[in-house]
Amino acid sequence: MKQVFSLGGTIVVEEIDAPICDENAILVMNAYSAISVGTEKTTVSKKQDSSLIKRLLNKENVKKGYAMVREKGLKHTLQIVKKTSTPILVPLGYSTAGRVIVVGKNVTNFTPGDMVACAGEGYATHAEIVEIPKNLACKIPKGVELKEATFATLGAIALQGIRRTNATLGETVVVTGLGILGQFTCQMLSAAGMRVIGIDLLDERLKIAKANGADLVLNPEKSDIEKEVAKFTADVGADAVIICAGTASTEPVHQGMRISRKKGRIIIVGAVGMEL
Template sequence: MRKIIAQNKRVEVVKDETPAVKSHFLLVKTLYSTISPGTELTIIENSTDKPITLGYSAMGVVEEVGSGITGVQKGDLVAVYGAPYVQHSEYLLVPKTLFAKVPPNVEAKEAALAGIGAIAIHALRIADLQFGETAVIVGLGLLGQMIAQIANAASYRVIAYDLHEERSTMVKEQANIRSFSSMEEMKQAIAESTNGNGADAVLLCAGGKRSPLTGQSLEWIRNKGKVVIVGDIEPDFPRNLMFSKEAQLLISRAGGPGRYDKVYEAEAVDYPYGFVRWTEGRNIEEYIRLVSEKRIDVSSFIKEEVNFSDVTEAFEALLNKNSTTLTKVINFSK
């Protein structure tokens, strides 16, 4: 089989052995996988002579079902998430804790975004918002756009901001969310929406490591409000402002409980439903439900499809900033 790797700051397609199915795992033939520009471009730019397999969100058709798995059979479509099990690879060996079945009314390319959806859902769970509270989404790349739509579907009061006007306009048109490319206009909207009290939570989805947004975000929240770091930002916050508001600083890690836990992933042992309600696997299922019930619309995220045979050129365009799209979906049939 073929898969995509990063090595010496370049993207290559290499050959590897097709994995054999084993107990509590599915063997999946990939139909589509999603490029996550923020994460994957960083990996490429930092890559050395040691090859790193790219990708973590995909969908495909079940080829074989390992023992100990029920409710799915050969030929079913599934959404899958989580490296190293999910990659830009023709075949994937995925534990039973990291997939969700795809119903007929969900397009294959929409299902391939399941990993992004799970990360967005978990970020909102970390924010722990109540019905009617105000969430400010800062940074409207792929993940920020997804979070804004899901927050809106949950009936939070959503205010979104991105420096780039086209991204701000995109979320406004897609879900009728109040969105701004002017920070002054955004701050005014927060004041109006909260009667001057400040937002209940700010979710920072922008990158840039040392960002001025970290300190500024504390100005936008209410007393005892929250700032959730979702993007690649160093948590450098002024103590005085944190102290005066008794602010909560939180970090959202990937798609939910279970991520990076060898027992949950490598050994495919699920957490008890009554004790860990929302694992990363159940967040994948929830994303699929939101799309299936038309509560969110991700069609604008997947307008650019790339043939597997042309994938190196697609990554080069992203690396050279020649593309303004939020993501590219890789078609493994071409």
């Protein structure tokens, strides 16, 4: 079967063996898999660095490296590290929908042929067939298309972000980053009676958020975010800020601190810089 991976910062499609079904899991033939652009872009850029750091911090590797530096010098040691740092395959994706084809012996709530939505990094990946633990899948209700159900995990993530804010009716919540997670978050907040401010660098995303219930949308390149939020909240500040952006920059977090009220809540749903 085919599966999508990150390999040293590059996206590749590899032909691999289909997974074997664990007794507490199901095998699903994927029909669709959702791409969360910001999150997966960050994953691709970070995973290889993370795996290299883990190898370098291995005790045996540290001992060998120290001995090599003493004997051969730092420059030679760094060249050796670079040559031996072979990229590894990192599976991508975490939200899919498809048809159950195999059921583990301890699984009682699914049968072959069921249409399911699946979740989980490392499980609900961009692959033809995936092995999903029984607690990371749910049957798709009648009337819901497979293509729509593919986004169930992203919707659940957005909902959990909102829950963590403990926001109540009438409070002001800022959503930074209006990709798909940010759009879901804005719509849910609006439906729950919150006052919603959406922030993004792309005007097209701002238009979508505004059309779907956001009370105020702002582009940091065109508006003074702190001034506009203060004006909207009568100089009180936002009750909560939900960061759905995907960037290595720490600015979304710092900005969230500046625009939230005293004892406001900042929830990070996306993947952003955390050098606070």
